[in-house]
Amino acid sequence: MNYGNWILDLLLALPLVVALVILLGPAPAAKRVALIGALLEFACSVPLWWMFETGTAAMQFGISHAWIPGWGVTFTLGLDGISLFMVLLTTFTMPLAVLGSWNYIKERERAYYALLLVLTTGMLGVFVALDLFVFYVFWEIMLIPMYFIIGVWGGKRRLYAAIKFFLFTFVGSLLMLVAILTMYYMVGNASGTYSFDYAHLLAHIGAVDRWAFWLFGAFFLAFAIKVPMFPFHTWLPDAHVEAPTAGSVILAGILLKMGTYGFLRFAVPFFPDVAFDPTVSTAIVVLAVIGIIYGALVAMVQPDFKKLVAYSSISHLGFVMLGIWALSVESVEGAIMIMINHGISTGALFFLAGMLYERTHTREIAAYGGIAKVVPALAAVLTLVSLSSIGLPGTNGFVGEFLVLVGSFGAYPWATVVATTGVIFAAAYLLRALQRMIYNALDKPELEQLPDLSKREFAVLLPLIACILWMGLYPAPFLRRMEASAQALVEQVRGPATGGSIELRVPAEVVQ
């Protein structure tokens, strides 16, 4: 059988099967089974990297099953240069998440690891769904495992954080549901075929022109909450801080990307005229820039390391939004790069925060100091990861932010200038925290006995470090795979590069 014909089905089904095995098996074996399952999942997904055909923006590995024919719902899946990376990021992160929970989760292990795997299916489903009904189902389904992971295994304020996380996402998604249905009927009336199929809706999207603004608004709200963009971000610090380590890693590494992915896949291609209407786009870019600066400033004053990382996410995701809305091939590629980078670097930061917490049971930056002398390896890794998060050349962070800033300057010079200061702020908050935590004087006696990284912790961190360096030093394989899709997105909105039929506020030189 041809790999491409069944791989996406397998990727969605395998975690569910493993979750069932975990629930039925004995409790002590749960984490081992989960690890094997997650590794198997990753192994299955790796060939996607080579099998993926570069140079085309078409959907690949397409699969379609009938589901609810009466409503025009088909279980359609597929990958392009954007979702490929999101899928690989997910399958790459999950084994690490399991390994990172190894000692942290002590009670109800079976349920925990089963939920992690169900969550994997939910997230992968969001990234590969090409039917809006299927997309919506996965988009909601993944709320439940995350809600339980935060609410059952989280920190002190876990209940509050869990329900806030749930409600924020739920509000946005229900309006999106109404929007999806409206599109379904308007397109159906115009084309004669009632279907939730992505390609079908996209092909006849002209039928919804009259309501495009409101429909875009509904999608925007759902995705902006998830990203999160500036005024909708308040659930994020609570959820990230209260979640157990693996939960934070998944939240930051993958869940936030669903928002930006949603913009790239749905909101922008469906409603380009609204999204790039001068007023709307200015508003969004302003919000993105506010997010960059605000996230960085708030991160700077956090006494809690995990919270600092959480706020830095808001800042990073602001860059992604800026990159998408600048809409040049470079900026969109940069946005996708940041989505990957952020998953890796911030994921690593959350892992490190979790490792420190397991040692000292505090997340206060002030409670540390000078630990580089005691735990040199941990300190070195933390430094490297922080530098990548800041965007030091040679690390992955640099590539993405550079591309976004270069690509955006033509369209929004002022916004880009302001956003660039965000990079400086990032250096300020992370380096200051580093200094206070691992350098300075070792003045707290209880820190002198800290154990350094264990083998298991190395196993978690090494793949992440490898990715940081690989993407920083040789990003070409990544860029090559996403180029066609980024190009297609830009052309779809702006018309073919030569024509430039859609009038935009963007100066002509950027279009080339």
Next chain:
Amino acid sequence: MIPATLDLSHWGGLTLALGPEVVLSVWTLVLTLVAAWRTDEEGHRAVGRLALIGLVVTLGTIVYYWRAAPQAAGIDTMIALDGFRWATSAVFVIGAILAVMLSLSYLGREGIRVPEYYVLILLATLGMMFMGGGADLVVIFIGLELMSISVYVLAGINRRSIFAAEASLKYFLLGAFASGFLLYGIALLYGATGSTNLTLIYVQISSLGLQSDVMLRAGIAMLMIGFAFKVAAVPFHMWTPDVYDGAPTPVTAFMAAAVKAAAFAAFVRILVQALAPAADVWTDALFWLAVVTMVVGNIIALAQRHLKRMLAYSSIGHAGYLLAALASGPGLGSAAMLYYVLVYTLMTVGAFAVLAVMGRDGERQTAIEDFNGLGSRRPWLAFAMTVFMLSLLGFPGTAGFIGKWYILSAAVEAQYGMLAVVLAGASVLSAGYYLPVIMAMYMKPAMSDTSHTDLEVFGATRYVIGVTAVLLLVLGVWPNRALEIAREQGRDLQPDVMVTVSR
């Protein structure tokens, strides 16, 4: 066995057309005699089992008629012969079966030894079947009274509870009041059109152009008020929380599910088959009724601490969703309503069943905190409750989601974007009270070391909880067959005139 066409003007044809009702009535009458000599605990349960058998036989008859699909030789007089009747009757009987199964162990535990209890449930079910199938306002009214009076008694069947007495009295007074409105409405409609037959009313309104006739409008208004009382639509909902709260839990489940479903079935039939030509009179009213009911029901439910009362208010919210389906017009709206009624019956009965297991003394005092830690002590019970809560919330993977999606799509198709948005907003509100139950079960520690250890889930209750939970999951993932049925029967429900003409 059954001829393909039945002559409803002849007594033989009419009796044949009433097959399921005849079976159930005979069984009920016999059961009344049986019950009269059974006063001990064991005899009581025997009556319950016999009632169960009667209901199952009735269900079988309904399915038989459904498949045979006999047609009326002319217009439907007195009783309708269409898929909508069979589908709704099946839902009522399923609701009654679940309620009887719940009662079997519940009544013994609560010390309610009244064997007539089961007879009353059967009588109420019979009334519902007439409501869902009546083709004449008088038949529908008689069915409604038969159902209501049985349920008034059921609500107060626990004579030692003052809350049950309050529930019964309140329900009776307000119910009688609502019946008055309804009857007055029927009288006015008769005055305006000269008929109580649904089809003839339709013909009269459209051929005589009575749309702006004052008497007709007043009649429709009265009729709507009467039904709004019965389905507990805001602002006619005041009786609901006290009645649901005070009645024994299986009766509450029966009221919340089947009684409400019956009122909706009769309501939608009258609106579509008789009053469709005057649609502009009632559409707006229904629209606003739906909006207010969804919003108010869900907001008040947010403030409840006791689960039984919370479920009572949430059922008001769900009445709002059903009204939204109704307001979205015939066709898709009726189909959505039909599907949602089935799903709603399953999830409501399931939730009340879990409550019946958890509680004591009529469950009035069972607070959400009493569910703390249930997840680790009784994982399956907690899982089932999670399914019910998520389904009531309309979460993907459960049948509640498919039902809500169906209603939303009916509203969007009818170009009631605002109704859809309000429905979505109301669902968000409802997350505020369904989630805390899940939260209590899994995320909070048990109140004490011994809590939940003495819970006993009796056989029949176990089946009710298990079957409803599994059905909700199955219908949530693979709804095709049920959707098809709902669509066909929803389409089947159309003005009889058109059916007759096209035939």
